[in-house]
Amino acid sequence: MSVVLTRPRQEAERWAGRLRARGHASLVLPLIEIAPPPDLQPLRAAAADLARYRAVMFVSANAVQGFFGVAGGFDGPRAWAPGLGTRDALRAAGVPPERIDTPAPDAGQFDSESLWQQVQGQLHAGERLLLVRGGDGEGRSQGREWLAQQLAAQGVTVDTVVAYIRRCPSWGEEERALARRAAADGSLWLFSSSEAAANLAALLPGQSWAGARALATHPRIALAVRTLGFGDVRESRPALEDVVASIESVG
Structure with missing residues (x-):
């Protein structure tokens, strides 16, 4: 299972390194540009x-x-x-x-x-x-x-x-293809911002998220992701240890 990191690129790359060190594959796919x-x-x-x-x-x-x-x-x-x-x-x-x-x-x-x-x-x-x-x-x-x-x-x-x-970042066809694949292949999307969910809707209009899984670091963010249509949305505290424990509980 791959974890899709939606934070701004610098933060997402840092999280990717931390997750790899814990044995979790990740895909950096920023949904916010700073x-x-x-x-x-x-x-x-x-x-x-x-x-x-x-x-x-x-x-x-x-x-x-x-x-x-x-x-x-x-x-x-x-x-x-x-x-x-x-x-x-x-x-x-x-x-x-x-x-x-x-x-x-x-x-x-x-x-x-x-x-x-x-x-x-x-x-x-x-x-x-x-x-x-x-x-x-x-x-x-x-x-x-x-x-x-x-x-x-x-x-x-x-x-x-x-x-x-x-x-909102500008996506090319490569990013769109990666996102569409992650919507259906069992990847776990990690959201730390409601704005990221809104940007995802704008970047892939019409995409079905019914088969997608997500982990949100706040109830307000979880609500935004559910509203987008994700079929399985779980919540976690934002600290690394809590996120890792939540990832491992998803399996």
Whole structure:
């Protein structure tokens, strides 16, 4: 059984190496393409003005990499990370572990809701948070507003800056052929984004997924994959050990 990795290419290649080391074959078939925002000036300005923020929330590892691509350092604020990949990217960027806030290790999910359980008393009315996130193909801010809404309700000002853009990749006939084969040969598709499912529908319109199998790393993502038509959709926590255990349980 091959595992189809749908993350952006750099992440997918890294996961492919980890899975091969655990004895699992994989197919890298990215469904999201990552690129710098068309205008880097707002990101540079935010990175140069960190002293005004009590905390900075990075929505993903890509947000970390985009931010630290222009930032000269990270002195002062807390760094919020909703998932382990984001946490690891912050550590790799040189942020001290004691300044990083993440969901509890035993959290049912790694997302904004679980992160909020750890940080909700950290900021107070009149303070500011910088939300570093992705944007659409035009560079417009894009993402869930749940955590920003919780902060706003407490009187915290949330400023948003785009550190990268996400767009649907361009597929040639080779990628389409690989995807069609993986839809029917027992491969297990690994989804870590609802957007990836939407892009798959756009890249292969009319494709039947009734015989396809998928593993999703969040209930919202699982719902998107089921809506696409996958016949067998299972859920897993996003950490490598949990994903590997779920893969091996599928057989």
